[in-house]
Each structure stands twice: as C-alpha cells, then as structure tokens.
Amino acid sequence: MIYNYIKIAWRNLVRYRTYSLLNILGLAVGLTCGILIYLTTEFHLSFDTHHAKADRIYRVVTQIRNEEVRFSRGTPKPLGNVLRRDYPMLEQVARLERLHNRTVGVTIARGNGYTKFDETKTICFAEPQLFSIFDYDWLIGEPKSTLSAPNSVVLTEKYAHKYFGNANPIGRILRFDNQLNLTVTGVLKDHPANTNLNYEAYISYSTIAGMTGARESLQDWTNVNSEAMCYVVVPPDVPLGRLAGVFPAIQKTHYSSDNQKVYSFALQPLRDIHFNTQYGGRMNKTILFAMSLVGLFLVISACINFVNMATAHALKRSKEVGVRKVMGSTRWQLFSQFMAETAIIVLIAVVVALMLANVGLPAMNGAMSVFNANMSLMDLMHPEPLLILSASVLLVTVLAGFYPSLMMAGFNPIAALRGRLTTQAIGGFSLRRGLIVVQFFITQLFTIGVVVVMAQLHHVRQADLGFKKDGIMLVDLPKGEATLIDPLKQETLQQRLAQVRGVREVALGNQPPASGNINQFPFSYDTRTKPEGFEVQAKIGDQHYLPLFGMKLLAGRNFRSDDTTNQEVIVSEAVVNRLGVRSPGGVLGKRLRIWNTDKTIVGVINDFYTNSLRSAVKPVVIVNDPVQNRVVALNVSAADLPQTLKTVEAIYTEFFPEQVYKHQFVDEILDEFYRGDRIMLALTQVFSLIAILIGCLGMYGLVSFMVETKSKEIGVRKVLGASAFQVLWLFGREFGRLIGLGFLVAAPLGWWLMNAWLQDYSYRIRLEGWMFLLTIGLAVLITLMTVSVQSLKAALTNPVKSLRTE
Template sequence: MIRNYLTITFRTLRRYRTYSLLNITGLAVGLACGILIFLVVNFQLSFDQYHRKADRTYRIVTELRHETVSYNRGTPKALAEVLRRDYPLIETAARIMRVRSGLLSLPRTDGGFQQKFQEDRTICFADPDLFDVFDFQWKTGSPASSLTRPNSAVLTEKYARKYFGDADPIGRVLRLDNQWNLTVTGILKDHPVNTNLSDEVYISYGTLSGLSDEMAQSLRNWQDLDSEEMTYVTLPETAAVEPVEAVLPAIVRKYYNQEDVRVYHFRLQPLSDVHFNTQFGGRMQKKFLYAMAFVGLFLIVAACINFVNMATAQALRRSKEVGVRKAMGSTRRQLFGQFMAETALITAIAVVVALTLAQTTMPLINLSMSVFNANLALTDLLQPKPLALLIGLVILVIGMAGFYPSIVLSGFNPIAALRGRVSTTQVGGISVRRGLVVVQFFITILFTISVIVIMSQLRFVQQADLGFTKDAVLTVPVPTADPIKQQTLRNRLLQIGAIEEVAFGNAPPASSNMNQSSFTYDTRTEPEKFETQTKIGDQNYLTLFDLKLRAGRNFFRNDTVSNEVIVNEMMVKRLGLKSANEILGKRLNVWDADRTVVGVVKDFHVNSLRMPVGPLVIFKRASANRMVALKVGPGNLPETIKTVEATWSELFPENVFTYQFLDQILERFYTAENILLVFAQVFSLIAILIGCLGLYGLMAFLAESKTKEIGVRKVLGANLLQILWLFGREFSLLILTGFAVAAPLAGWLMNKWLQDYTYRIELEWWVFALAIVLVAGITLLTVSYQSIKAALTNPVTSLRSE
C-alpha cells in the first residue's frame, strides 16, 4: 500500500507538473528562509554561551546617575583587586583592558625592526584569572602562569603565524609601541567566531604599572573610568546574585567621596546579556532577532497557505480518483493517509531543495554579517538541538500544509465524484481560499511597509545634517605627543597640493570614541549635576569640519598653555543661561584644569542619531591628539593617499601608516540597521514571491469556479473589461482587507522601532499608500494572464463545462 501511495504520488507530480513545481518552489523557498533565519538567530544567541561557567559569569558595569543616567561598560582598575581580596562571595574576578590602537614590532639585534604591525582592538592587557573565568583552549603554555609576570604575552595561533610564521613563538620578543619588550609565553587556539572576547594578543596586566607613572596611578584611581577597561566575575555554583549586588554599594561608599557616592553605581550584567545590551556596547539587539524569527515564521506560514491554495485548486481534477478509490473500498482514513503521505513526500523534496538554496545563499548571509565574522554552515544543523528543531519544523509544515487539503479530498462523496458532480463548495469553497489569501496579503503588506520605513530611516540618517562636514575628509593616526613633531607633520602635509586643510584632535566630531567628564562652572564649587562630552581639537578643527560659531571666537593660534575652551549650544542651555554670550569669558574646570570659555558652536552630533545632542567642551591638548584630519580637494585621490603615506612614513618610519575616510567611520554607527535592511529586503521579496504563487492558485480556482458564469455573461453581452472586473473586484477586496489588518500593525511596530532614534522620520500616509500600490501592482501582474485567458475563452466551451 505504501508503495502504491508513492507510485500515485509520483504520477500526480508528473501529471500536474506546473502545480507540482509551484508547490515545491513555494515550500522550498519558505523553508530555506526559515532555515537561514534559524541559523542567524541561533548564531547570535550562542555568543559566549559555550563557556562552562557562562551561567554564573557576569560583567560589572557602571551607571553614572546625574540628572540623567549614563551607562559605561567600564569599571575602575582597582575594583577587581578589591573583589578578589575582600569579598569571598566572588569566586574569580578578572580585568581586561583593550588597546584601541597599538603597534607591535619584531625587533632585530641591531636595534632595528624586521617587521611592524599596526593593530586595532586586537591587543589587550589581562589578568591571568581571565583564563579561569573563560574557557580558552591552549596549544602551548599554562593558563595559571603564562601571564603572571610583567612583560609577558600570550598570542592566538593565527597571530603567532602572522608574526613568526612557522617558527616556534615561545620565548620570542615583540615590542609594543617601540618602547616595551614583551616575551611570548603561551599560544591559544583560535577563538570561536561567536564570542565578544575576540582579542588576539594578551599582555600581562602587571605590565601596566611599568608603562608610565600616569598608568601606575590609574591602577589606584577610582574615578578613572574607561569603556575598554572591564571587570568580569564568576560566582560560586551555589551563590545567588542578590548578595553580590548588595555589596557593590558598600564598595562605592568605602572608596568614593560623598558627592560621588550618589553618582557611581555598579551592577552585575549577565554574560548572556553582553552581546545584546546596546547601552553597554552590545552589537546586536534581541528585538531584531525576535523580528527575524517572526519573519521566518510568517514566511513558512505563507508557504503553507500557498500549498493549501494550490492543493485545493486542483482538487476537482482528482475527484474521480477519490471516487474510484472509495468505490473499491478505501476508507476516509486511508485516503487521508494517502494525501498526507503525498504532502510529506512533496515536503521532503522541498526540504532537499531548501537545503540546496540555503547552502547556495550561505556566502551572502555570511557576507552580510561579516562584522560578526560569521561563518554559518548547514553543518550547524547537525547539532542535537538544531536538528531536533529542524525535524519539528518539517513535521509542523507537513501538518499545516497537508491537513486541510487531505480532509477536503478524502471527504468527497464517491457517487458525486464518479459523476463529475463535485462542486467548488465541496472543496472548501472560495471563502476559505479568500481568507488564506488575505493572510498572504497581510504578510506581504506588513513586510512592504516595514522595508519602506527602514529604508527611509536609513536614508534619513545617512543624509541628515550632522552639523559638520563629512565629505572628502581623510583621517590618519598621530603616533607622537610631541607638539613640534605634530607641527612638522602639519607643514609637510600642507605642501601636498590636494590637501586643503589639516586639523589635529583625538577623534572626528562624531565617532565611537566617547569621553564623558564631570566639570565645574564659573564660581560654583560643586560639580554640575550633569556630565559633558569632551573633544580635543586644535585651531583648525572648527574650520576643517565647518563647525559654526554662534558666539565668541576660535582658539588663538598662539595659545601655548591650552587653557581656552569652546562649548556647544546645549551646554549653554543645560547651564540655564539665556544667551550664548553669557558664558563667554567664564571659568570651566574640566580634566582637572581651569579653562576659559572663548566660543560657542552650533550643536552637532557626536554620536549616532539614536542619541540626543548633549553638552560638549572642545579644547586643545597636543598630548591627547590621536588623529590628524585632512580636507582633500578634487583630484587623483589614490595618488593623493600615496603621497600622504610617503610623507607620513618619512616622518614616522617606526610606525605603520593607516587611514580612514570620515564617512566610513560614521557608517559603522548603523551596522545592525544595515544588516536588518538587507534581510528585510530579501525576505520581503521572498514573501511577495510566495504570495504570487498563492495568488496564482486562487486565480486558477476562481477561473475554474466561474467558468459557467463567464460563459453566461458573455452570451448576454458582457465585454472583456467587464469580465476582467469580476476578478479585479475579487482581488481588490482581498487586498483592502489585508491592508486594513496589516497597516495598523505595521504602523505600530515601525513606530516602536523608530523610538530608538532621537532623530527620526515621521510615519506619513505616503508610506502606506506606496505599500498598497506596490502590492496591487504585483497582484495585477500575477493574475493578469489567467484572468485574460479566462475572459477570452469561447462561451460555448464555458457553457459546456461543469
């Protein structure tokens, strides 16, 4: 009997090739999307969850509570030592301090260098206890001793090969920033990609005290708060979180003065939250993953609806087969089993096609998530949990797609079936298919509105006036704190014809380099209740970036003591002053120095448009300059960059030249949004494709059910347009019904998404109008062929059909 079922199934697939192809295509595309989305979501949720102690590992983060609360993932360097020494509730406490940019060199015996490597965010200083908190895999060396001595370093395999090739790296020397020698004491196996601990060079934390007197003091400074200085703790297996949370305020009371006690608040952040909490530097939001999961579910539901429509549309053609089987003694249960088996076989074929499609598009998915170093593969589905979910998904699809058509087909009256008297109402009627197609229209319109809004918001943030010039600005690192060498660099760069202007600073006007500082104003003795952003910039900073002065003046070029500051309009507003002129000449104590306000600039954005503009102070400090910005004029850009590199390398032969364009820096603010947009666009197109297949099925059913009616109308004088309106009216009603349900939901969802942006577009009527016009146009193209074919059918043929 099973062999007979398979034989009949294959014959049916061959006989109705078009319907079979559409069914398999719809299911395969829906399943492929579901598989890809599952892999993406599973990958994001797996970050750092492979560590044995992940469920009891926490990062301590800092909340700074002024008038508003600001969030910092960093903690003072002294905190971990205090926790280890004084609090047995903590099993392990470990510090890690990332280096934003560092130079590693291979020294020669004659004092020169074999090779130099400029590393960005791959070097860190780490406690040896870090290897107890996290499960690093070792190739050579000991987690207990490799970082116990100052000036020792541990490398990953990849970076050991990068620096030393195939030679044994143990005992070899690397020089950090042309000043400090580091001895390699251990080699780690390369990290999995699903980790936020992606550092490649680990330097012993004890090295810090010998770098400089300033660094040695920072080890004991509780006000020194850097977002790259993090503390991780592991709790004992039986310990609760609450007692540990309770001791953190006691630490604040012990080591901070009365004013700071109200400001500094430490709390525990679970390791599982680190990747997703954007307040503390998380790179992905869970709501994006939930949205993607719902998208995958919607696409699979749409594919199943399409299958149901197609299966019931061809049910009339199989009515005689059902009649014969029932006449030969088949029970309804047996027929139900046969049709479910057919669905299972079609689904199995669709799964194979889906896996092939998923594998084919996997490189594009990995490319779209290259910021996470994603290397997704279908082999990820072979793990126990993903495999069980895949099997469950296939079973669910078989049930959703096959149950209703099987019930309908197995329920035919055998006599009516053999006489060819089965009507459209006996295969579920048009109303059921209308409801299913409305659901497809709902999904399609929901996706279409979402894509329009996301694209509009991203276009808005990319084209928004940030308050400064971002075009044709090249940024180059400054490897010296010597003001004389910086001035030499400026003079040499200005000799390059295409360079119009040169400015030094610690970062561009908007960047991820955020520096918050407390300050006191004028004659007030207590710090203000709010902090200010700080930017380092010289006398050319305002003119190069076209920052507009509202009052006062720019820095004096001969200001050698650097005691002048420029503030923004928001600073004036937050201080409660009535005009910008009131602040001119007033004292501002920031970075532990008294400075004089000489100018007020128009507000500009220092971060992404998610964040509001806050108070800002700009001042000169040559020792803090980390960047030189170049305004590049029209001309041969590659040649200009080569000339800049040659000039820079001549002045700093011991360093490695790198450069970035400002617009590339700003683009990184919206990494997650760009990924979301790519997925939204792709899956919206797929939803439309699946919807078109469903429309094709309904159109086929409508054409067959209205054959007699069309013939009668044509005999009575109806013309082509009137016949076409029969179908147009049908689909217009379905589109409007789907739109009536989808538009309010899409508006609510997109409005919630836009709330993350302080500066955002407004949801206007044209968004919804464009969505319904696009869907209506696609619908028209999909159904036009069959509707015209039905309208042109000879009425004699139509009247003879039944």
C-alpha cells in the same frame, strides 16, 4: 500499502508537473528562509554559552548618575583588586582592558628586517585569572603562570602564525607601541566565532604599572573607561542576594559622599552581554525575535500556498477519487494517499531548501561579518537542531496536507463521477479568501517595513550633522610617541601636509566631531566648586579644527595660534543651554574646570552630533591640547586623490618610520554607525521579495481555482453580452477586497512596529500617508501582474467551450 501509496504519489507528481513544481518551489523558498533565520538566531543565542561556568560568570558594570544616567560596561581599575582582596566569597575575579589602534612590531628571523602591524581592537591587557574564568583551549603554556610577569603576552594560534609564521613563538619578542618589549609565553587555540572575548593578544595586566601615564589610573576611582572591564565568578552555593551589600560597601569606603550618589555598580550576567545594548551589546534580542516571527510567517505563507494550490487542483482529481471510492477505497486510505503525496513534496522541498540555504549562507555570513559569523549547514547536524528540523518537517507536512487530504478524501463519489462537485465540496471561497488575506497581510507588512527603513536611512544620509564630513580624511598619529608631544614636530608635520597638492586644510586633534568614542567627563563652571549635574564630551582640536570641519562660532573666537598655555576651551551651544545661561556670550571669559585643570571659555559653537543620529545632541567642550592629539585631519580634493594619498603616506613614513600608516575618511566612520540598519534593510528587502514571491504563487492558486469554478458563470455572462473588461472585473473585485482586508490589518500593525523602531533615533522621519499608499499600490500592481494571465485567458475563452465543460 505504504509502498503503493508512495508509488502512486510519485506518479501523480510526475503527471501534474506544473502543479508539483509550484508547490515544491513555494515550500522550498519558505523553508529556506526558515533555515537561514533559525541558523542566525541560534548563532546569536549561543554566544559565550560554551564556557563551563557560563551561568555563574558576571561582568561588573557601572551606572553614572548625574542629571541623566549613563551606563558603562567598564569599571574603575582599582575595583577588581578590592573585590579579590576583601570579598573571598567570590570564586574568581579578573580584570581586562581592550586596547584600540596599537602598533605591534616584529623582528624578522635572523634580524633581516622589521615588520609592523596595526591592530585595531584585537589586543587587551588581562589578568591570569581570566583563564580560570573562561574556557580557553591551550596549545602551549600554563594558564596560571603565562601572564603572571610584566611584559608577557599570550597569542592565539592565528596571530602567532601572523607574527612568526611556522616558527616556535615562545620566547620571541613583540615590540608594543614602540614603548615596550613583550615576551610571548603562551599560545591559545583560535576562538569560536560566537564569543565576545575575541581578542588575539593578551598582555599581562601588571604591564600597565610600568607604562608612562597609565600607572595613575590603577588607583583612580572616578575614571570609568568603557574598555576597562571586570569579570567575576559567583560560587554555586552563594545566592546573588548575598552580594547585594558588596557594592554599596565599596562605594561608601572609596567615594566621597557626593560621588556615592554618582557611581554605582551592578552585576551583568554573561548571557546578557551580547544582547544588552545599554552596555555595548551588539545584537538586540528584539531583532532576533522579529526575525524569528518573519521566518514563521514565511513558512506559514508557504503552507497557505500549498493549501490553496491543492484545493484548486482538487477539481482535476475529483473523478480519480470517485473511481477509487467505487472500487472500495476507504476514506482513511484516500487520506493516507494524499498525505503521502504531501510528504513527498515536503521532503523534496526540504532537500531543495537545504541546497538553497547552502547557497545563501555565504551572503548571510557576509551580512553578519561584524560578528565574524561562520554559519554552515553542519550546525544542523547536532541532536537539538536535528530534532527541531524533523519536528518542523512533520509540522509543515501536517499544516500543508491535512486539510486538502481530508477534503478530497471526503468527496461524494457519485457527484465526483458526474462532475457535479460544488465549490463548497472542495472548500468554497471562504477558507481560501482567509488564507490569501493572511498572505496579503504578511506581504504588505514587509513592504511597510522596507519603505520606512529606506526613508529613514535616506533621511539620515541627508541630515545636517552640524559639521562638514565630505572629503575629510583622518590619519592616525602614533600613540605614546615621545617626539609627537613636541609641539614643534606637530607644527612641522602640519606644514608639510598643508603643502601637498590636493590638500586644502590640515588640523590636529584626537577624533572627528562624530566618532564611536562617547566617553563623558565631569566638570565645574565659573565659581562653582562642585561638578555640574551633567557631563560633557571632550574633543581635542587646534585652531584649524573648527574651520576644517565647518563648525560655526555663535559667540567669542577660535583658539589663538600663538596660545602656548593651552588653557582655552570652546563649548557647544548645548553646554550653554544646560548651564541655564541665556545667551552664548554669557559664558565667555568664565572658568571651566575639567581634568583637574582650570581653563577659560573663549568661544561658543553650534551644536553637532557626536555619535549616530540615534543619540540626542550632547554638550561638548573642545580643548586645544597638543599632548592629546591622536589624528591629523585633512580636507582633500577629489581630483587626483590617489596621488594625494600616496604623498601623504610618504610624508607620514618619513616622520614615523616605525609606525603603520593608516587613514580613514569621516564619512566611512559615519557609515559604520548605520551598518546594522543597512543589514536590517537588506534582510527586510530579501524577505519581502520572498514573501511577495510566495504570495504570488498563492494568488496563482486562487485565480486558478476561480477560473475552474467560475467557467460556467463566465460563459453565461459572455453569451449575454459581457465584455472582456467586465469579466476581468470579476477577478479584480475579488482580489481588491482581499488586498483591502489584508491592508486593514497590516497598516496599523506596521505603523505601531515601525514607529517603535523609529523611537531609537533622536533624529527621525514621521510616518506619513504616502508610505501606506505606496504599500497598497505595490500590492495592487503585483496582484495585477500575477493574476492577469489567467484572468485574460478566462475572459478570452470561447463561451461555448466554457458552457460545455459543465
């Protein structure tokens, strides 16, 4: 019988090709989205779970409490040594510090040249204990000894090949920042994509002690660098409660009574690191949860389509059911037959979905490139994903096929053979109406999301950031270059660049007004000896910094060009307000102590955003300190830009022949702030289009059902003089009600969800009525386009033909 069910089911699928194709397409599209979203969710949830001690690994994090609480994933550098020395209850302790924008030089074999590499975030200082905490696969080297000596480095396989090709890297020398020679002592296998420890070069932590200006930080308890991290392993027999007194004891020993109230430490589980955005996590779990709901909605919507199409198609098969029952088929046999057809459709849809998912994965990996995503269908070929996939296929088969199969198996054979089945016998309108309302709800909810996200991103692009960003180019200066500290060399470089055709202005500083660097510093004001209750962000800039970025002075003056003491600072209006001073001029000439140095406030400028528009405006001080200059900012003309860039690079290479030239435009930096939102918008748009497509198929099923069941009513109306427009109104009124019901649910839920999303921005739009009117308008337009063909066909059909069919 099973073979017979399958054989007949296949024949019916071939016979009703259009019906079968629509069902397969609808299910396949929904399942494709489900597969892609599952792979994405599973990828993020798997971050750093492959380590054997994952459940016992923690990162120590810092909370800095002033007037507001600041959360840092970093810790003071001495903390790691104290934990290792004084608290043997901890199984392992290791310190790590990520480095930014460093230059690595490699001497080519046989001394025939020198190659330079610019490394952005791939290098770190690390203690050898790190390799005992985390599970690294070693190709060459011994985990316990490779980083025990200063000036040693361990590379990944990819970077060993990048620097030395196929040659043996062990014992080879890397020139780090033109300051140190590092000896390669080990090679690791390349990391998996699902890790936050994605460093490519590990320099021995003991190297820091020999670096100029870095030794002092090893004993500084108030310097909390977000890139200087500390990891610990808690033994399995030590409850976390036993560690509760460790950090308060450390604070009491190493901080003054005032600082004990400011600095506190906590343990962050390894599994929380990827998701906790307070401490630099890159993926919000709420987004994953929302994506999972989206996938579930789309699969449910596809199942709704199948039910609608199947019940609409039931009338065409009513006589077949009647004949089968007269010939002796039981209700169970008919149910099994129709379920077999559903199972075949679902299995074909699964195959098509896997092919479509394979086509869509490159785009999904591209969208997740910031996480180095490398998802593939092979990720499904593991016991747990296979079990979930199999269970999902079975569930979809039951959800899609159970009701239509049960309904058709229950047809009255006499009524079926006579063609007198009522709409109630094939499910009536109530169920289908409810299902279509759910689809309209899903479609309109997605549409609201797209409209709001697009409006917010447009709002962000048009926002006044408080400074000029267009046409501003940044060129990185060497770090640790001794000659760069010489103000004369900086002035000469600045003058040469200012003479380049296409360069309007040139300024020196350490970063643009808005950047990813959000480090804040304590300071004291005027005659007060204690630090203020809030911290400030510090920007380094010369006398050209303010005019180049178009920042406005509200009081006082800019830096003087002849100031050689570098004791002047300029503050933002937010500093004045937070200090409680009534007018900007009230702070001029006052003392401001920062970095253990007394400076004088000479100017007050307008407030500006120092990070993305999610953050509120922060208080800022601008210091003119040539020693800390890290970038050259150039205001360049768009005319003949390639030649300008080429000339700038030539001058840079002349000044710093051993460095890697690198430039970036400020608007590119700002765009990075919203990369996640753009990914979210793209995914929302794609899934919205898919939801609309599935909804259109569902509406096609319903209108087909209505045409079948209302053919006699339409014929009578036309005989009695109804126009084609009045017939169309029958369908329009029906779908108008369903759109309205879906909107009544989608509008308040969409408002609540998008309002919650907007709270993440300090500078945000307001939800307005036009967004919801646009949503329902699009729903009406899409519905009209979907049902118009079938509706017109019914309205223009000869009424005599319609009456004869009953």
